[in-house]
Amino acid sequence: MFKNDFVVRKDFILENRNCENFVVIDARGDMLKVGDFIYDKAVVLDWKEFTFLNGQDCKYVGLPFEKELLLEKFSKYGINKDSKVLVYINTTKNCGMGEDGRFKFLLNFCGIESYILDGGVNEVLKTEFVKEITDESMLQKSNIDLESPAFLEYEKSILTDELLNIYKNENVKILDVRYEEEYKGHIIFGEKFGGHIKGSMSFPYTKMYDDEGYLLSNEKIESLILDKGISKEDEIIVYCTTGIRASIVYEILTMLNFKVRLYDESFSRWCFVGEYEV
């Protein structure tokens, strides 16, 4: 079992259910469909609403908006600085893509206390506080913002220009966390080319989970990273296609005290400007 104060299971829901400032996000967003079950008091959110998506040749695509704007967007859903937020998605077995990590990343950035539900929807179902989406009117489409600029946040993220300067350094370890077939050249999510950043190593985010979609233990995940020849002194850069899968890897490796930054412009942008290989 993965142990961290910010990775919780169903008991956390039961303990906090009646707290006024407790908000549960179902991060499946636009992927939800009729017949799905959600936590009965869940706020359904889609990561795209909180992410810059409108850059030419994918420039800055995947970066968050600036903090004040994110706070304004979250506040429309009853989430503010005093909230205690739990995020869940489908387990990886059912195609969860790390959206829980993405929201945690964004909420941390805004200074909002946030937690990831290990086991995702499985754990929600165990609480029995669920409701079924019975018709289309219960589904909402996310409000995509194509006007606001990206926030170029350097502390947790690395931008393309810096990565171009350091990606060949020996102590910089770049992890491609997409599916292995994408690393090997298969295009699933529309990047310009197949393949991976030259010199990067494949570490599909799904490796962090067991068959039921629960995170492996701290020791197991740590040894998967150490086995790649990466130490706690190395600088790790994680990337995927738009920064979603990489966000959950970023969050978990940060909890394990690795030095990690997120390349959220991702392989989509790298294809236009950087060296790649198949």
Ligand SMILES: O=S(=O)([O-])[S-]
């Ligand atoms: O998860 S993703 O951003 O690579 S589509």
